[in-house]
Amino acid sequence: MNPPAEPESGDSRADSAHHRPDAQRRPVLESPDGRSIGQLLSDVTSNLSTLMNQEIALAKAEVKQAGTRAGKGIGMLVGAGVAGLLFLVFLSVCAWWGLGLSIGLTWSALVVAVAWAVIAGILALVGKKEFERIRALQQTTETLKDVPSALTGHQEGNRS
Numbered sequence: 001m002n003p004p005a006e007p008e009s010g011d012s013r014a015d016s017a018h019h020r021p022d023a024q025r026r027p028v029l030e031s032p033d034g035r036s037i038g039q040l041l042s043d044v045t046s047n048l049s050t051l052m053n054q055e056i057a058l059a060k061a062e063v064k065q066a067g068t069r070a071g072k073g074i075g076m077l078v079g080a081g082v083a084g085l086l087f088l089v090f091l092s093v094c095a096w097w098g099l100g101l102s103i104g105l106t107w108s109a110l111v112v113a114v115a116w117a118v119i120a121g122i123l124a125l126v127g128k129k130e131f132e133r134i135r136a137l138q139q140t141t142e143t144l145k146d147v148p149s150a151l152t153g154h155q156e157g158n159r160s
């Protein structure tokens with residue numbers, strides 16, 4: 001048998017090992033640019049922290065902008081409500097004055113007042129019915145009752 005041949009000078013593996021002395025001295029847990037895993041993790045953590053800070057700043061800016069727009073919208077709706085109320089007051093005065101020409105101002109004022117009392121009563125009843133229909137957090141309350149048995153691994157005790 002022939003002894004194993006020495007690598008020829010044209011063998012790329014042999015050349016790369018001889019021409020790159022740092023390849024054998026570089027620790028296994030080091031990146032090609034010379035940073036350790038700890039430094040790489042530190043860079044990743046730093047970049048993640050920067051990203052999160054930028055996302056929080058963006059969210060704050062969006063919330064501020066949305067709050068400003070919501071404030072303007074609420075102001076406009078309040079203004080519309082006041083204008084609507086004034087419209088109803090002047091419409092009531094008009095109805096009172098118009099009826100007053102035929103039945104007298106005293107009786108017409110009473111008719112307009114009774115009409116508004118009926119409208120107020122109807123609105124109060126409808127509002128009360130809506131409040132009675134509210135079942136605050138009903139589904140959440142039901143699912144929260146199932147949490148203790150789920151935490152102990154007894155899901156079969158949960159309601160379907």
